[in-house]
Amino acid sequence: MGLKVVVAAPIHPKAIDMLRKQGFEVAYREYPGEEELIELVRDADALIVRSKPVVTRRVIEAGEKLKVIGRAGVGLDNIDLESAREKGVEVINTPGAPTRSVAELAIGLMLAVVRRIAYADRRMREGKWVKKECMGFELYGKTLGIIGFGRIGREVARIAHHGFGMKIIYYDVVKASEEVVRELDAQYMDLDELLRRADIVSIHVPLLPSTRHLINEGRLRIMKKTAILINTSRGGVVDTNALVKALREGWIAGAGLDVYETEPLPENHPLTKLDNVVLTPHIGSTTWEAQERAGIQVVEKIIEYFREKGLV
Numbered sequence: 001m002g003l004k005v006v007v008a009a010p011i012h013p014k015a016i017d018m019l020r021k022q023g024f025e026v027a028y029r030e031y032p033g034e035e036e037l038i039e040l041v042r043d044a045d046a047l048i049v050r051s052k053p054v055v056t057r058r059v060i061e062a063g064e065k066l067k068v069i070g071r072a073g074v075g076l077d078n079i080d081l082e083s084a085r086e087k088g089v090e091v092i093n094t095p096g097a098p099t100r101s102v103a104e105l106a107i108g109l110m111l112a113v114v115r116r117i118a119y120a121d122r123r124m125r126e127g128k129w130v131k132k133e134c135m136g137f138e139l140y141g142k143t144l145g146i147i148g149f150g151r152i153g154r155e156v157a158r159i160a161h162h163g164f165g166m167k168i169i170y171y172d173v174v175k176a177s178e179e180v181v182r183e184l185d186a187q188y189m190d191l192d193e194l195l196r197r198a199d200i201v202s203i204h205v206p207l208l209p210s211t212r213h214l215i216n217e218g219r220l221r222i223m224k225k226t227a228i229l230i231n232t233s234r235g236g237v238v239d240t241n242a243l244v245k246a247l248r249e250g251w252i253a254g255a256g257l258d259v260y261e262t263e264p265l266p267e268n269h270p271l272t273k274l275d276n277v278v279l280t281p282h283i284g285s286t287t288w289e290a291q292e293r294a295g296i297q298v299v300e301k302i303i304e305y306f307r308e309k310g311l312v
Helices: 013-021 034-041 057-062 081-087 099-114 117-125 151-164 178-184 191-197 217-221 240-249 288-308
Strands: 004-007 025-028 046-049 068-071 090-093 143-147 167-171 200-203 228-231 254-257 277-279
Touching: 004 013, 004 034, 013 025, 013 288, 034 057, 046 288, 057 081, 068 288, 081 090, 090 288, 099 117, 099 151, 099 200, 099 228, 099 254, 099 277, 099 288, 143 151, 143 191, 151 167, 151 178, 167 191, 191 217, 217 240, 240 254
Parallel strands: 004 025, 004 046, 046 068, 068 090, 143 167, 143 200, 200 228, 228 254, 254 277
Antiparallel strands: none
């Protein structure tokens, strides 16, 4: 009997072909519910997911032969990691796959907010000529504060610094290498000082107990009134209620958001009523290139896992 892989989320067809060429039996179901996923993994050797479905303790315990869970993407918050560790199930992901795509979206959100692109588009479709309302500012020479200086944060910095002439300041729990600092002329500072100094703040940290509501009312109040907040990481890093208040009352000038504490964003959410925020539906990695990389990389890692075990 060959090895079985349950693919529980869409991945690139090339990745599926790679599994089959290696002799894996592939069971594909797009985003099954918990009960269906439990049945699928009972005789599975590997499971592949994206940000959905949620891989609960019940799912992991049902996988009697389950050896590895592959996340095509970065975040692992939809997988019960404690349960996986207890059962000896390895969890792998593809942190490098969406880097460029997410970074480009972050830059796009900056431009959309500072030049009021989305607002102008909405008003033009209503037959309104709002030129006087669309005064913006250039990115050139502005200070970009990056919270989280990992792969994506550094890529945003590269585009911003080399492409737009922005000054880079950053905060992270680990300081960047001297090589990266020299390349980007980046300056480390503590979080509160970064928030005070940055013209634009871009968030690139995982959602952990230590980062939940990292950007809260107190920290929003110390930002410049002309500042812009960009979040393409995880919605829970920002206190949504505080952000709505900040945007309404003018503590900051605007925001560009791709992620939310509740997804999908509920209909008639207060954020949707504000003209100084640009909203996108968690599309950071939604490019053909990122999807192909994520699928191929997670499959390569799964094949390598079983090859090292002498099973393929």
